[in-house]
Amino acid sequence: MAFSEPSSPIRPTTAHIIGGGLSGLCAALRLAERGIGVHIHEASPHWGGRCRSWHDTQLNAEIDNGNHLLLGANRRLLALVRTLGAEQRFHHLRPASFPFLDVQRLRRWQLRPRGLLSLFTGAALPPGATLPGFALAALRLSRASESATVADIFPVRDALYQRLIAPFCRSALNTQPEAASARLLANSFRALLTHRSSAEAWIPTLSWRDALIDPLLARLHELGVTLTTRRRLETLTITSGRATHLAFNDLSATLTPETSVILATPPWEARRLLPEVVPELSYSPIANLHFKPDEAFPVDAPRFIGLVNGAAEWVFRRENLASVTISAAHAFTHDSPEALAGRVWGEVCHALGHIAPLPAHRVIMETRATFAATPETLRLRPSSATPFSNLFLAGDYTATGLPACLEGAVISGESAAALCA
Numbered sequence: 001m002a003f004s005e006p007s008s009p010i011r012p013t014t015a016h017i018i019g020g021g022l023s024g025l026c027a028a029l030r031l032a033e034r035g036i037g038v039h040i041h042e043a044s045p046h047w048g049g050r051c052r053s054w055h056d057t058q059l060n061a062e063i064d065n066g067n068h069l070l071l072g073a074n075r076r077l078l079a080l081v082r083t084l085g086a087e088q089r090f091h092h093l094r095p096a097s098f099p100f101l102d103v104q105r106l107r108r109w110q111l112r113p114r115g116l117l118s119l120f121t122g123a124a125l126p127p128g129a130t131l132p133g134f135a136l137a138a139l140r141l142s143r144a145s146e147s148a149t150v151a152d153i154f155p156v157r158d159a160l161y162q163r164l165i166a167p168f169c170r171s172a173l174n175t176q177p178e179a180a181s182a183r184l185l186a187n188s189f190r191a192l193l194t195h196r197s198s199a200e201a202w203i204p205t206l207s208w209r210d211a212l213i214d215p216l217l218a219r220l221h222e223l224g225v226t227l228t229t230r231r232r233l234e235t236l237t238i239t240s241g242r243a244t245h246l247a248f249n250d251l252s253a254t255l256t257p258e259t260s261v262i263l264a265t266p267p268w269e270a271r272r273l274l275p276e277v278v279p280e281l282s283y284s285p286i287a288n289l290h291f292k293p294d295e296a297f298p299v300d301a302p303r304f305i306g307l308v309n310g311a312a313e314w315v316f317r318r319e320n321l322a323s324v325t326i327s328a329a330h331a332f333t334h335d336s337p338e339a340l341a342g343r344v345w346g347e348v349c350h351a352l353g354h355i356a357p358l359p360a361h362r363v364i365m366e367t368r369a370t371f372a373a374t375p376e377t378l379r380l381r382p383s384s385a386t387p388f389s390n391l392f393l394a395g396d397y398t399a400t401g402l403p404a405c406l407e408g409a410v411i412s413g414e415s416a417a418a419l420c421a
């Protein structure tokens with residue numbers, strides 16, 4: 001079977017998008033809005049890639065593969081949500097304040113980042129940290145060299161480092177401070193503090209599938225995009241400087257000169273298909289744990305809370321589902337799911353004020369959740385353009401200037417679409 005290329009003047013060109021994660025879906029949206037005929041081919045049975053959700057039969061609940069927080073600083077992602085009319089599918093956390101708990105000392109505090117003012121008012125400071133210390137940290141970060149790690153520029157492990165810099169580094173960059181790029185951390189802090197609204201936060205009411213992926217798929221259907229799951233690209237043929245042939249598990253397509261291809265797979269798969277362009281990157285794991293107790297959590301328990309000095313880092317609460325994220329989770333990859341769940345549940349009980357025996361739970365360990373945001377990896381990130389005239393890259397690993405994240409996936413998809421002639 002071969003694709004027939006449309007000859008209608010309304011759709012002068014065709015694009016094949018390989019991968020139905022957020023970067024591929026965004027690229028498809030932007031191309032289809034321009035009247036280009038788009039086919040998306042997704043290898044797995046589901047859409048959304050690392051941002052997928054599913055109904056877990058053991059928990060009888062919809063769960064996300066990864067807990068993601070939508071921030072005001074994620075401008076392109078937020079714009080997408082608004083374009084899709086999907087804002088009402090999120091809880092908007094007002095006021096934008098972030099509760100924290102030190103699980104060793106059982107001390108609680110709130111951070112209220114309010115743009116650049118936070119640098120002067122201390123609203124973004126944890127207990128034990130001082131304004132001069134914060135100003136000095138900001139200065140050090142802003143002057144960090146390209147090769148410096150976060151740990152390199154913070155030799156003193158004070159309260160500011162333990163309770164703000166290191167946890168923020170692990171969650172924003174999914175990399176331990178000893179390996180993480182100080183430059184990239186500086187960019188992330190800057191994005192969060194630039195505008196008063198940057199630290200506003202949204203959490204999906206039900207799941208990321210419901211809040212973003214389904215509305216995006218609905219719009220793509222409306223625009224006439226062909227969406228196919230369980231179709232894996234096996235090989236990509238390059239001839240005379242352009243992509244000429246796609247061989248999938250169930251069909252093959254010979255490409256006309258007017259046809260473009262956007263490779264929107266994860267980086268390891270892009271490297272398998274295009275080793276001369278996509279470098280070998282290193283990866284970092286994230287653990288997500290979901291707990292469903294029989295009784296609902298107290299209604300005044302926080303919807304979202306950060307933990308320090310424990311295993312869990314962020315706890316997201318829905319009606320009677322608590323979901324926990326542990327970034328840069330190397331220390332836990334060899335733990336049994338039961339042992340990890342038992343330890344983390346104790347911390348969740350403290351965080352949400354809900355003491356109960358370990359309930360039904362699900363542990364998801366993604367060993368290649370994102371690339372490791374080290375100075376070396378950042379130097380290797382490829383741009384969306386390739387040496388081949390009709391072939392482009394999309395994905396969180398491309399050179400977006402951001403850590404691996406949903407915002408980066410949106411930016412990369414839109415950039416790749418803009419490059420398609």
Ligand SMILES: Cc1cc2nc3c(=O)[nH]c(=O)nc-3n(C[C@H](O)[C@H](O)[C@H](O)COP(=O)(O)OP(=O)(O)OC[C@H]3O[C@@H](n4cnc5c(N)ncnc54)[C@H](O)[C@@H]3O)c2cc1C
Pocket residue numbers: 018019020021022023024041042043044047048049050051065066067068069231232233234264265266269286287288366368369370394395396397404405406407409
């Ligand atoms: C556990 C976890 C927690 C996270 N937490 C956050 C967070 O809090 N905030 C944040 O912003 N980001 C977070 N991220 C990162 C975020 O999910 C990713 O950056 C983003 O989803 C990447 O999108 P993508 O389109 O680049 O890649 P992917 O989502 O990986 O999509 C690639 C798609 O390509 C498909 N594919 C692969 N090979 C082929 C092939 N040969 N043929 C066809 N299709 C193929 C895959 O099945 C997949 O669907 C988290 C990630 C994980 C795993």
